[in-house]
Structure formats: C-alpha cells, structure tokens
Amino acid sequence: MGRSKETIVAEDRLKEMFDTLVPFTGSNGGLFQPIFRYGDQKELSSFLKTTQSQDKPYPLIWLEYPYTESHTINRVKLEGVSLVLAVESNSVMYNPERLESSFKEFLLPLWDNINQTFRRSNTIDTVENFTLTKFPNYDTRENKNKTTTIWDAVKVTFDCSINSNCFKAGKVEPNPVDYIYYPYKTRVELAGGRISSEECTRAYIESLINQD
Numbered sequence: 001m002g003r004s005k006e007t008i009v010a011e012d013r014l015k016e017m018f019d020t021l022v023p024f025t026g027s028n029g030g031l032f033q034p035i036f037r038y039g040d041q042k043e044l045s046s047f048l049k050t051t052q053s054q055d056k057p058y059p060l061i062w063l064e065y066p067y068t069e070s071h072t073i074n075r076v077k078l079e080g081v082s083l084v085l086a087v088e089s090n091s092v093m094y095n096p097e098r099l100e101s102s103f104k105e106f107l108l109p110l111w112d113n114i115n116q117t118f119r120r121s122n123t124i125d126t127v128e129n130f131t132l133t134k135f136p137n138y139d140t141r142e143n144k145n146k147t148t149t150i151w152d153a154v155k156v157t158f159d160c161s162i163n164s165n166c167f168k169a170g171k172v173e174p175n176p177v178d179y180i181y182y183p184y185k186t187r188v189e190l191a192g193g194r195i196s197s198e199e200c201t202r203a204y205i206e207s208l209i210n211q212d
Helices: 010-018 041-051 095-120 197-211
Strands: 035-039 060-064 068-071 075-088 124-126 131-139 150-163
Touching (some): 010 095, 010 150
Parallel strands (some): 035 060
Antiparallel strands (some): 068 075
C-alpha cells in the first residue's frame, strides 16, 4: 500500500527550503552550497565514510533522528527536532580561535540564514524559542581508534509545524561578509588570504544567474 497523498514528508519540505540558502564562497573562489542530510549516528558515520574520498560535504546540515511527528490532514508538527550544522575543522586550534573562525564566521551566520528562511517561507511555522549548543572540536568517530572527521558544530533544537502549501521562498538578503567559507583552513592560514566583500557579492549574483 502506498503512502497517503495527504501525508507530509518533513524531510522533503525542509530540503525545499534549504535548497534556497545562500551559498558560501570559498577562498579559492568556489561556491559551497550547504548540504542537507538526515539520520541517526550510524547513518552519519556511514555518510562520512562514503564521502571521505570525494568532495567534502560542508557546510553540512544534519537532521537528527529520531524525532516526533504529529500529523493532521494538511499539517505536521515536529517536536524536539534538532539540526546539527557543521564545518570541517582540526584538533590543533584553541577554543577562542574556533569561536572566531568557525562559529562567528560560518556556523552562526548559517543558522541565521536558515532561521530567516523559515520566517519568510509559506510552508513552515516555528516557535521563537530554540536551544543552541556549541560543539568545538567535535569528534565524529564511533570507534576512537579509527580515522575520523573533526568538526566544529552547533546543534539547534526547536519545535515547528510544516504545512502542505505549494512552496514559495521568501527573499533572503545575504550579508556578503558573513557568508564566506574557507574549508579546511585555520585563522592563521587565512590571515593573508581573505577575499573582499565585493568579490563575494559578485560570486553570489553569478550563482543566482546560474540557477535561472
């Protein structure tokens, strides 16, 4: 038996919104669109293993399983849903450096962008209150003896409801300075290599043109 047409698939609805997020511009001029995936810890470990030899999947938006869905005909309410936002890091930076180079420059602006997208979307209603937990130097290993990915990450937990309206993205204005992404770099390595806000703005405009 196929699923009912009225059943809302929350993952699909979230992906619609996340696909409209402003891309980050890398130090090499490349664009990095945030990647959305979902699952439990085992699924996350499997995902990271399959992407080790490919392009790094960052910035990453990971929807944690499990969470609770309460369905009506045209709406689903999500309770205690958590999004983990992550960028690749390393084990040598101290926390003050991580706060500046990972959290303030990448992760918190990414959440602000997501939150703004939620507020302007016609398909999701969120409560104003949310909890945010910082994870500096987060080790994604299940087994500490295996090769791992080191993250700086934030986990945001909130309640929301998603409806069945045809999705329309609200206009989100990017801050060119906030959405510059330098993968795998430390603050020291970036000291002489920052790109200008004008270059970032130009890359963002070009990305919009390419999406048309």
